[in-house]
Amino acid sequence: MKKILFLVYCVFTFSTLSAQQRYELTDGWRCANIKEVQVGGSQISTVGYSLNNWMPATVPGTVLTTLLNNKKVPDPFYGMNNLQIKDVYDTGNAYYTYWFVKSFTQTAVGDEQIWLKLRGVNYKCEVFLNGKKVNAITHEGMHLRQQYNITKLLAANGENRLAILVYPPDFPGAPNGGQGGDGTIAKGLTTAYTAGWDWIQPVRDRNTGIWDKVFIEKTKGINLENPHVVTLVPGIRLPEGIQQPAMIRTSCEIENPLNRTVSGFIQYTLDGKVIKTAVALKSGEKKTVKLPDFELKNPKLWWPSGYGKQPLYKISFSFVDAAGKTADLENVQFGVREISTRWNEQTRSRENLVNGQKIFIKGGNWIISDAMLRFSNERYDAEVRFHRDMNLNLIRIWGGAIIERPEFYEACDKYGMLVFQDFWFSGDCNGKWQDPLKKDDQWIRRQYPDDHGLVLTAAADQIKMIRNHASLAFWCGGNEITPPDDILLPLKERILPELDGTRYFFDYSNTNDMSYNSIGGNGDGPYNIQDPKTFWSYKTYPYNSEVGSVGVGDYASLERFIPKQNMIAPQNGQEPDSVWAYHKYIPYDHHIDPYGKAKDARDFAMKAQLVNYDQYRALMEGFSAHMWDWYTGTIIWKTQNPWTSMRGQMYDYYLDVNACLYGTRKGAEPLHIMMNPLDSMLTVVNNGFATQRNIMVQASIYDLDGKLQDQVQAFAEIAPSTVQRMFPIQTQLKKMKGKDGAFVLLKLLNPQQQVLSENFYWLPGSDGKYTGLQQMKSAELKVTATKTTKGEIEVRLKNDATNTLAFFNRVALVNTTTGERILPAFYSDNYFSVLPGEEKMIVVGASEQGNTSLSVAVYGWNVKRQLFPIKK
The missing domain is CATH 2.60.40.10 (Immunoglobulins)
Incomplete structure (x- = not known):
């Protein structure tokens, strides 16, 4: 996979050789529903065919995203709007079957080869270019890249038109309120969560669309693909000081599309040394070539967050022909580290080591960045940074969504987050339990998806896509259940050893091999609010893959998706407002009432933050207090939401932080x-x-x-x-x-x-x-906010010695004119207290806002809200 890596705050660009050109097809796409188009792909993909009445399309993106951007549907994340959008199960698949068309300029000269690369289409697609069919067989499968050599199909004058017909999943499933709806969405290789779950309402188009990036790439004949870098770090290391050597083991796929034999070298340069190997390919030949092992002296080691730094190396694999010309190159970024595991007999759970040192796992479960697949480098960077800021060191990617994108892994590499990556199975859809809401019985569901060969093909492809990332630590067969044996065994015994071979594979997320379940039940949870003492006194699963609680945001967060008339505070023992219920509110039970019954939604949201902070601090402290005795780690269910849900989140969908984040941050301090x-x-x-x-x-x-x-x-x-x-x-x-x-x-x-x-x-x-x-008296803080040379804002809060304690204060960076928060923003601390005579300093980071006037808002339990200007 070609990588051009754009990371917020840390941008690098490899030098591009004349032998290679790659660009993304983004702007200028048009789309139309299949019912509105009377001709086929051969005509649509000709430059002369008129697109005057076609809608602007969002690519990468889903059909629903395009409809939303064209104001054809209301925002499904707000209020009960989602109920106003037609569901594909009710309409039939044609309603969300769309043509996507894009014109681009490209020619090929001499040996130049032009490649069309699609990183993700859901669910099936037909591809046409300049009146010709590109894919001989209909593409199927959301989790599978496509690559086509389109050199011979290019227009002589360079004016080309690409047309892609995209179909929804064959089995979108009935969104009947079950986990994954009626379960039948899992018959195909797609995102199961889109039929609904206990933390999200159904996504009406089931993520249909060209949901990931589309590239055009030019090579000088030879094509390099899927380079592989393995780092071996023997012994027990420390983050500082001179390091003993590490071994770098590499390989790369190479393809010769030319009509003649080609010979030359595959090579890369590292630490001033050129590592290369000779290769000769017949016409049409494709193979994997291993390069000589390289001993890297005094390597800069990559460590998980909280244990050391995260230096990254950058190399370029290139093919140089016999005449000394570079035909193609592949850019790779990697970290030097070795991850291993061993069984801890004391805890009876898996213990993880990095560079020979045992790491106590403090993790968060991740669903997907956005339920409508509106991904961006900036959002990935912000979300992963929040996890780093919580003092976590692992993110688990839940099995009902996707193999996360390279841009997500780049952020994890940068911030030192280990990643536990599930494949596409979940106990709810795939038959672990009896479930009256499921259409098929357990025996049938146990064999989902229908095409097992497609699963194995996709798994091999996705492994190649992300295997070079330092952050990728573990593979997992599925959420709470294994894949069927004819998927599990080839994946475990052949595909992963051949294509990776360095990472531990868990058969499923709460397997006894990860955490011996001596307690009974499902091996994870609980998921509801607990008495904080419980986390210290009750021994749960020794490496708990899912344990979590509540997560309502503060009032500013609620205002973004709850209509004013529905801002009604939940009361213990009573049914919540319909909008709160629709957005998956789970009760705080009696935990709000000790602070005084909530008078209104604003009061409830403030008191909820006290409960949030206490809850998650206690969770992390209770597990940490029994480190290596009861536990080798824990993974919170969950730390983020891809939709405006109210449960299990440290920040809301809009990236506004709440007290869960800071309670976790405190309790998880190294x-x-x-x-x-x-x-x-x-x-x-x-x-x-x-x-x-x-x-x-x-x-x-x-x-x-x-x-x-x-x-x-x-x-x-x-x-x-x-x-x-x-x-x-x-x-x-x-x-x-x-x-x-x-x-x-x-x-x-x-x-x-x-x-x-x-x-x-x-x-x-x-x-x-x-x-x-x-009964606390009001306190008044003296606040000054100053922008530093680093682009950050230092907020100093002083409490006079004659004052009472200023309790549980929130700092927010806001637009001075509108009062709206600047999102995302990163705070060195929040929801903190200031003693009489004490001064605290909070550092705030956010992207530049141009000429927008900014202020700092401060308010607390007994501190009234005020705005403070920011000094230059």
């Missing part, structure tokens, strides 16, 4: 101090590879005004990759008995008295209610 809610024991977790010496462990207890009542501290030494119980503060907390609550501030200080970790808890009164919080 070096972290925390308090066990069961016995008030202070505990320190050190995920790093170095001993933390002469560390001060400090606990300070404050009353509800923010006045210090007690403090206890002690020096400690924390060994690497360990959890250490320090001392309880039960006695000190008992002194607060009878009060309406208290605050506890924990700190880890280095010998220079710099803060290494800080953690702020709010505790209820003896009745379990937060009466004291409800």
